[in-house]
Amino acid sequence: AELTPKFEPRNPLTKSFWKRHCGTDALIGNWLWCIGTAAYMVLAIFKYSEATTVNKKVDYATQTVAASAFLAGTVYFALLSYPEIMAKMFLDVLTLDVDKMTWSEKYFTATDMLICMWAFALAPLVYCTYAFYLVYTDPTSYQGYAWLAGIVLGGVFPMFFFVYMSLPHNMQKNGGQGTTVIYDNMIVPCWGLGCCVCCGTSQQSEDFLERHFKSDWLAIMWIVAMSSAPGIPYFLYELVAERSDVADDPTNICGLILSLGFTLGSVAMANSMYPDSTNATYIWDYVCCEEARDEDGESDDGGEEEVVVARGAEGRDGCDDEGTTARAQEYSPLL
Numbered sequence: 525a526e527l528t529p530k531f532e533p534r535n536p537l538t539k540s541f542w543k544r545h546c547g548t549d550a551l552i553g554n555w556l557w558c559i560g561t562a563a564y565m566v567l568a569i570f571k572y573s574e575a576t577t578v579n580k581k582v583d584y585a586t587q588t589v590a591a592s593a594f595l596a597g598t599v600y601f602a603l604l605s606y607p608e609i610m611a612k613m614f615l616d617v618l619t620l621d622v623d624k625m626t627w628s629e630k631y632f633t634a635t636d637m638l639i640c641m642w643a644f645a646l647a648p649l650v651y652c653t654y655a656f657y658l659v660y661t662d663p664t665s666y667q668g669y670a671w672l673a674g675i676v677l678g679g680v681f682p683m684f685f686f687v688y689m690s691l692p693h694n695m696q697k698n699g700g701q702g703t704t705v706i707y708d709n710m711i712v713p714c715w716g717l718g719c720c721v722c723c724g725t726s727q728q729s730e731d732f733l734e735r736h737f738k739s740d741w742l743a744i745m746w747i748v749a750m751s752s753a754p755g756i757p758y759f760l761y762e763l764v765a766e767r768s769d770v771a772d773d774p775t776n777i778c779g780l781i782l783s784l785g786f787t788l789g790s791v792a793m794a795n796s797m798y799p800d801s802t803n804a805t806y807i808w809d810y811v812c813c814e815e816a817r818d819e820d821g822e823s824d825d826g827g828e829e830e831v832v833v834a835r836g837a838e839g840r841d842g843c844d845d846e847g848t849t850a851r852a853q854e855y856s857p858l859l
Contacts, residue, residue, distance in 0.1 A: 539812070549804045550610070553792030554602035560785020561598050565591035567778035582657050590650040597643035604636055607803050613637060618700055622693045634692040641683075641690040648679030689740050701799075706743040707734070735798075745794035748786055755783030 533541040546552050568591050572584035604610060617635055625634060633639060652675055658668030685705075688694060694703045711733050737743040759780035796804050 543808065543812075547805055547808050548605070548607060548796060549792045549801075549807050550605040550796035551602065552807050553789040553794075553796065554598065554605045556785045556789030556792065557598045558595065558602055558785075560782045560789065561591060561595040563778040563781035563785065565595055567774060567782075570774055570778075579658075579661075583654050586650050586654040590647045593643060593650060594647040597640055597647065600636075600640040600643060604640060610803075614695070614700065617692055617695045620692050620696070622696070625692070630692065635690070635695075637695070638687070638690045638692070641686040645680075645683040645687050648675055648683050651675045651679055685740075686744070689744075701739050703740045704738055706740050706747075707737050711737045711743070739797065742794055742797050745790045745797065749790035749794065752783050752786040752790065755779060756787060759783060 533544050535541055546555065565588060568584050568587040572581060572588055575581045575584055604613065613636055617637075620634065622630060622634075631638075632642065652672065655668055655672035655675055658665070658671055660668075662668065688705075689703055697703055715730065715733055736746065759776045762776040763780065792807060795801055795806065798804075
């Protein structure tokens with residue numbers, strides 16, 4: 525897979541530029557997350573500007589700050605998804621001696637991935653400000669406590685699980701495949717009890733579950749995709765059937781973009797995390813008919829010269845060995 529150009533394409537009017545930045549499913553998935561998060565931030569800013577009560581202003585102010593933190597995390601995640609950067613990062617993780625790390629390195633700064641996940645983790649903590657505000661203004665009302673419980677269970681806990689998966693000693697587990705908490709504690713017990721109709725008890729079903737949910741990274745992406753998908757028909761109905769005015773209230777269009785971004789983005793990222801489809805280019809190949817063009821021997825950039833080298837080729841910040849990416853891919857589902 526020739527994905528890393530020797531010379532960075534700078535012209536956005538050329539196909540090579542877009543192939544560089546959107547050429548893998550991982551990159552496309554991450555940029556879709558960025559678009560979805562940006563839509564959420566725009567909506568929060570709009571709602572804040574329209575708020576007429578103190579409660580609403582505090583609510584949407586915290587949502588705006590949280591969306592900004594999450595957007596910073598998604599952009600950082602996207603920048604880490606370039607093939608040669610991801611390959612180097614995961615190869616470095618496999619060689620880290622966790623026992624010799626300081627406490628701050630082990631839990632906060634060991635890798636770029638860990639730093640990125642902390643940006644995600646900060647986002648739901650901002651929501652707690654609004655919950656504490658509700659409790660402070662009316663300590664006898666259940667609303668503030670319900671908000672706080674919902675934020676912890678639906679926001680803080682999931683985001684800190686991202687941090688947990690990104691800790692260096694956890695990324696090294698299972699030969700570099702990472703943790704299997706969801707599979708071991710949720711999928712396997714459910715399958716063993718036969719409580720899921722889709723699971724059954726056959727070996728074929730067991731193999732299916734192990735392939736798609738064995739890695740926590742894969743499981744999380746499929747969970748995010750499935751939880752975001754219902755928003756697509758809902759907001760489409762609101763836009764089309766109810767004929768909501770986008771100019772007066774962008775709630776539905778922003779909600780649709782958010783749902784589409786996280787559903788399709790998570791599916792794309794999940795596809796790139798399977799060991800046999802690491803750094804997959806299926807979406808790019810399908811949209812641009814890449815394979816057909818390659819077979820015909822046609823240029824893909826209108827004549828612009830493009831020199832491409834294999835991932836991990838010389839001069840790539842320590843990835844100076846042709847086997848670097850191959851070795852990293854062997855261990856990591858994210859490559």
